[in-house]
Amino acid sequence: MTFDLLERRKEKFILWIPDTPASNPPSLVLGIFNGGPPATIHEIWNGQLSVSDQPDLWELDPSDIQPPLKNDTVYHYWFEIYTSSEHLGAFQVTDPIAYTVDYRATETRDEHVQPASVIKFRDGKLWPCDIDGNEPSHVAPPAQDAIPDNNHLVIYELPTSWANKNPAGDVQVDVGTFTDVLALFDLTTAGDRFRDTPSVANEAIVADLGVNALELLPVADSKRTGEWGYATAHYYAPDSDLGTSSELAKLVNSIHMKGIRFFTDVVMAFGHDPYIYIAFKQFHLQPEDEIDNQDSYQSHSTELREGWGGRLWRYIQDTNTYDPESGRPGNVHPSWSFHLGHLHRWMSDFGIGGFRLDSVNNIANFDFIRSYTEKAWSLYRSRYRTPSPSKFLVIGEELSVPVDMVTSGTIDALWNEPFQGRLRAAILGESTDGDDFEWTVRKMINCTLDQSHPFTDGAQAINYITSHDTEGSRKERLFNFLSANHVDDIERRSKLAFTCLLTAVGIPMIFAGEEFCDQMDRSVRQKQVDPVNYERKAEDWRARVFNYVATLVRLRKESSALGVNDTEFIHVDENCEGKIIAWKRGAQGQAPVVVVANFTDQDTPGNEYFVENWPERERQGWREVTQGRDVPRDWVGREPLLHWEAKVYTY
Incomplete structure (x- = not known):
C-alpha cells in the first residue's frame, strides 16, 4: 500500500x-x-x-x-x-x-x-537518512507464527527517562536511547548513555523477564528533553534524543527475532508541529476562541479540550484540496490525512505490531479514531498473504473506559483503569466501587463481570498495577503506594499483586521497573519526570520479586487456560469476610490454572487449608508454579497459605 x-x-x-x-x-x-x-x-x-x-x-x-x-x-x-x-x-x-x-x-x-x-x-x-548520512533499512514484518496472539501478550511499558547514581550517590536522570533499550533485551549490547550501569551493561533484564511485547512511550520527535515524549513536534521522525532511524530499526529487528512485538505510543490530541506556523486554521484550534465549535470539546463532555502546552488538532474540518493519500483532489480532512501519513511511515518502515493512542477523549473525534484504526489494520493485513486477526492491536487510553469504542470498532482495546483501583484496594484488604470484597476481586480477575464497563473479551482490556501516569492518589509506583499505606511486607504484597495481574482476564501490562518494585526517585510525583532506576534490581528482595514475576510471565505466555475468558470462582471463605478466594482459569479440555489467594493479615490455621471445589483433584502431576515444585496427590487443594500469599497451580 x-x-x-x-x-x-x-x-x-x-x-x-x-x-x-x-x-x-x-x-x-x-x-x-x-x-x-x-x-x-x-x-x-x-x-x-x-x-x-x-x-x-x-x-x-x-x-x-x-x-x-x-x-x-x-x-x-x-x-x-x-x-x-x-x-x-x-x-x-x-x-x-x-x-x-x-x-x-x-x-x-x-x-x-x-x-x-x-x-x-x-x-x-x-x-531518508540519519544525520550521519546512513540510510536506514526497513524493518521486515515478523513471521506471524513467531509472534504472540493478543490474548497471550504481556506488554512492557517503557519510558525513556532513566536514572543512575553518580559517585556521590546523587540520582542522575537522563534519557535512555534506542541502544539502551536494546541492551535490556540483548546481553551482547552494553548500552549507550547507561553502559556504565551494571544492570544494563551486564544483564538483559527485560529479556530475562520474558515479556513478549514492548511498548515505547512516544518515539516520534519531541522538542522537550528529559521527559517522556508527549510533546510531539515531528510526527514522522524518531526522537533525536533517543537515537536514529537506523538504531530504532536495529532495536525492532532484534526484538522481532526474539518473538517480541513492538508497540508505540501516539499523541494526536495536540502537537507542537510545524503546521502551527504554516496553516494553523486548517490543522489546529484554540477552544476558547471557538466555544460554539463541537471540535473544541472533549468527547461526550462539556469540558474544553486541553492542549497541555501544545496546539489542539482540528478534526471537524474539511476542504477541497489535494488528498495526500490518494494523490487526487477531493474533500479532505487535513489533520486526518496528516496523521494517516505518519501511520504509513511507522508501519511501513518499522514493523509496528500495535499502537496505544493517547487520551482518545481529548482527540475527541471517534470518526477519525475509527479511520486510524481501520487504516492501521489495512496496513497490517497487507503484510501477509493470510493475516491473523489476533496479531495486531490498536489500544486507546481513556480513563472513563468507554467500552462502546471497542464494540463499535473504533479501537480494539482500552486501558482498564478500574483494574488498578480494584487491585490496589484488594492488596490492602479493602473493597471499592460500592462492591464488597468478594466482588471487588471477582471484577478484578474477570473484567467481563464488570457491568459498568462490559468488556466481552480479555483482548479488549489492558490491565495494569501501575502505568506511566504516576501522579495522583493511588497512582504512584507500587512501592510508594504500599509504603504510604504503612505496609511492612512490600515483597509479599507485590507478589500477590502480580499474581492477580498475570492470572486475570485481560492483557497484562507491566510498567518498567515495577517487576522489581522500583520506587520514585523524585519527590515531586509527576508522571513525566520520574525515571526508571534499573540499579535497584540488584537488591536481594527486589531480585526475588523479579524472579517471581518472570515465572508468572512465562506461565501467562504458555498456558492456554490464561488465554481464554473462562473463569470460575471455586472458593470464597466466608469465615474471613470472603478474603481467601480461589479461582480457576481455563476452558474444558485445557490444563487449568488455579489460584488460591489470602488477602488477610493471618496465616490459614493448622497444617492444611482445604479448597472443596478443586478441579480434577485426583489427577497426578499438579505443580505449584511460583515455587516450581510438585504437589503430592494427597495435598492437592489442601496446602496452607501464609498471610498475603497466593499459590498458583497447574498440571
Whole structure:
C-alpha cells in the first residue's frame, strides 16, 4: 500500500498547505551542516517552490537547484513561510513530514525552535537518512507464527527517562536511547548513555523477564528533553534524543527475532508541529476562541479540550484540496490525512505490531479514531498473504473506559483503569466501587463481570498495577503506594499483586521497573519526570520479586487456560469476610490454572487449608508454579497459605 505524499517526497521537495493562495509561494532554504564549534548550517541555496499538478501542493525538483546538488551528499533544509504575523513574518519551519530532524545548530528548544530537516541526495532522488548520512533499512514484518496472539501478550511499558547514581550517590536522570533499550533485551549490547550501569551493561533484564511485547512511550520527535515524549513536534521522525532511524530499526529487528512485538505510543490530541506556523486554521484550534465549535470539546463532555502546552488538532474540518493519500483532489480532512501519513511511515518502515493512542477523549473525534484504526489494520493485513486477526492491536487510553469504542470498532482495546483501583484496594484488604470484597476481586480477575464497563473479551482490556501516569492518589509506583499505606511486607504484597495481574482476564501490562518494585526517585510525583532506576534490581528482595514475576510471565505466555475468558470462582471463605478466594482459569479440555489467594493479615490455621471445589483433584502431576515444585496427590487443594500469599497451580 502506498501513500501519495510519501511517494512524491522521494523525487521532489514537497510541502502541502491546504487553502494556500498561489500568490504566496513558500521557499526552500537549503544548507550544509558544519560541525564547528559552534555547529552551524551554511546556506547554499534559497528559492521558491512551484504549484504542482495538484491543488495546494508545492514542489521543487532537485534538478532545478543551481549549482547542482552533489551526489551522495547530506543536506539540511527548511521551508520559508511568509505569514501575516508581525512577530514571525518570514519564518523558517521544519518539513512537517521530515523523517530526520537535527537540533545541533539550534541554540534552544523553546516553542518556536524549528530544527533543520535532513535528507540525502543520491542518484537524482531524495533519500531518508540519519544525520550521519546512513540510510536506514526497513524493518521486515515478523513471521506471524513467531509472534504472540493478543490474548497471550504481556506488554512492557517503557519510558525513556532513566536514572543512575553518580559517585556521590546523587540520582542522575537522563534519557535512555534506542541502544539502551536494546541492551535490556540483548546481553551482547552494553548500552549507550547507561553502559556504565551494571544492570544494563551486564544483564538483559527485560529479556530475562520474558515479556513478549514492548511498548515505547512516544518515539516520534519531541522538542522537550528529559521527559517522556508527549510533546510531539515531528510526527514522522524518531526522537533525536533517543537515537536514529537506523538504531530504532536495529532495536525492532532484534526484538522481532526474539518473538517480541513492538508497540508505540501516539499523541494526536495536540502537537507542537510545524503546521502551527504554516496553516494553523486548517490543522489546529484554540477552544476558547471557538466555544460554539463541537471540535473544541472533549468527547461526550462539556469540558474544553486541553492542549497541555501544545496546539489542539482540528478534526471537524474539511476542504477541497489535494488528498495526500490518494494523490487526487477531493474533500479532505487535513489533520486526518496528516496523521494517516505518519501511520504509513511507522508501519511501513518499522514493523509496528500495535499502537496505544493517547487520551482518545481529548482527540475527541471517534470518526477519525475509527479511520486510524481501520487504516492501521489495512496496513497490517497487507503484510501477509493470510493475516491473523489476533496479531495486531490498536489500544486507546481513556480513563472513563468507554467500552462502546471497542464494540463499535473504533479501537480494539482500552486501558482498564478500574483494574488498578480494584487491585490496589484488594492488596490492602479493602473493597471499592460500592462492591464488597468478594466482588471487588471477582471484577478484578474477570473484567467481563464488570457491568459498568462490559468488556466481552480479555483482548479488549489492558490491565495494569501501575502505568506511566504516576501522579495522583493511588497512582504512584507500587512501592510508594504500599509504603504510604504503612505496609511492612512490600515483597509479599507485590507478589500477590502480580499474581492477580498475570492470572486475570485481560492483557497484562507491566510498567518498567515495577517487576522489581522500583520506587520514585523524585519527590515531586509527576508522571513525566520520574525515571526508571534499573540499579535497584540488584537488591536481594527486589531480585526475588523479579524472579517471581518472570515465572508468572512465562506461565501467562504458555498456558492456554490464561488465554481464554473462562473463569470460575471455586472458593470464597466466608469465615474471613470472603478474603481467601480461589479461582480457576481455563476452558474444558485445557490444563487449568488455579489460584488460591489470602488477602488477610493471618496465616490459614493448622497444617492444611482445604479448597472443596478443586478441579480434577485426583489427577497426578499438579505443580505449584511460583515455587516450581510438585504437589503430592494427597495435598492437592489442601496446602496452607501464609498471610498475603497466593499459590498458583497447574498440571
